[in-house]
Amino acid sequence: MKLLFFGTKSYDRKSFEQELKDYPSIKVDFTETNLTPMTAALARGYDAVCAFVNADISAMTLEVLRGLGVGLVLMRCAGFDAVNVDFAKSLGMRVTRVPAYSPEAIAEHAMGLALTANRRIHKGYNRVRENNFSLAGLVGETLHGKTAGIVGTGRIGAALCRICKGFGMTVLGADLYPNQALVDVEHVVDEYVEYDELYRRADLISLHAFLNEDSYHMINDETIAQMKDGVIFVNTGRGGLVDTEALIRGILSGKIGAAGLDVYEEENPNVYQDRAGEVIDSPTARLCSFPNVVLTSHQAFFTHEALSQIARVTLDNALAFENGTDFVERSVVC
Known part of the structure; x- marks a missing residue:
């Protein structure tokens, strides 16, 4: 399972790498570049992408991702208004989120x-x-x-x-x-x-x-x-x-x-x-x-406990997609 992590900040990388030891089958690469229609091509060769609330996951972005073989969009946040969910569904893509991290x-x-x-x-x-x-x-x-x-x-x-x-x-x-x-x-x-x-x-x-x-x-x-x-x-x-x-x-x-x-x-x-x-x-x-x-700059969630929960739920969903098992409860958007 190969996952490209868009919009990486230092605290994102730290929290995910701390949890990755429990997910040996998942390989994560990190990029500071945010996910947009112009940057979606970076996901060539990956099974899934991970993005945050400030990404642009419009129909154009999804179309590029799907053309590259990406089947899963992991939102590491509760909201999913950045995603054109209906279009993702029409492409046969799965979208998940972290419904209640803290x-x-x-x-x-x-x-x-x-x-x-x-x-x-x-x-x-x-x-x-x-x-x-x-x-x-x-x-x-x-x-x-x-x-x-x-x-x-x-x-x-x-x-x-x-x-x-x-x-x-x-x-x-x-x-x-x-x-x-x-x-x-x-x-x-x-x-x-x-x-x-x-x-x-x-x-x-x-x-x-x-x-x-x-x-x-x-x-x-x-x-x-x-x-x-x-x-x-x-x-x-x-x-x-x-x-x-x-x-x-x-x-x-x-x-x-x-x-x-x-x-x-x-x-x-x-x-x-x-x-x-x-x-x-x-x-x-x-x-x-x-x-x-x-x-403040969208920092209400920003605690050590919340970052750990975001990482674990996101990686659990990636593992479920890889194994064809159920996603984390209430996390599936489509």
Whole structure:
């Protein structure tokens, strides 16, 4: 089994090589080049490719891969919106993902973003480094006793519900498929409500929904207008869930009092790239200029435990493909 690993970073290589000793039949070659229609030809002679959320696995990419004999696309992430799944299926290719590599890591990062943006921790840190000990402009809100609204209560959303409940918050959930056990058994969700009601009642809103045609730009001018003045807003889901220009308008108007973002619409050219020497004129750059906004570069998952789990599930799926056995549960896309 020969696997070409696209978009390699040092931590990817380290985590996969640590696990490869348990998979002697799988040979992995690593390239820093990302997977696109132009680079797919590098996979000549390989049985499978491994890619991340910022790859371009369009119909053209898949067509090249299939023509080279590649039969498996291993996404080392939970999302698969970078893949033209229907076209892959039509070509007889298999696509897998890692459905839940560390829900707690992402939930913890979401709360970290909320706390940092709300209490202006990033601004305070930078001031003290410059011997400025003023507190002007750093006041935030106490979360204890407030209401958290969790949009999407799958494994990640559920983990954040538990964290918010530990903070002494009332927790509202909104989900097309409510997990009633979070209410009746764990008692970490006080009640499930419709999305509009959650927007109206929550002091902290965190997004953990899937991105599809129905959820695209679910946060827009209309939904932001329904929110409380000064709401704390967090997105560690997908950038496309939020209309960035509407978010900026909400911040400027004061409707959104603090925002913590690990994902954003235009992230693909930026994710995991060092662009420090460039002048970037974009909505993202504008968001970075606001003192009540904190952005990170799609790093919510980034813990040692998560990297190990990603490697093991990905390699388990590669082994299953080689042996013709079942893939890891819930990991098969097509």
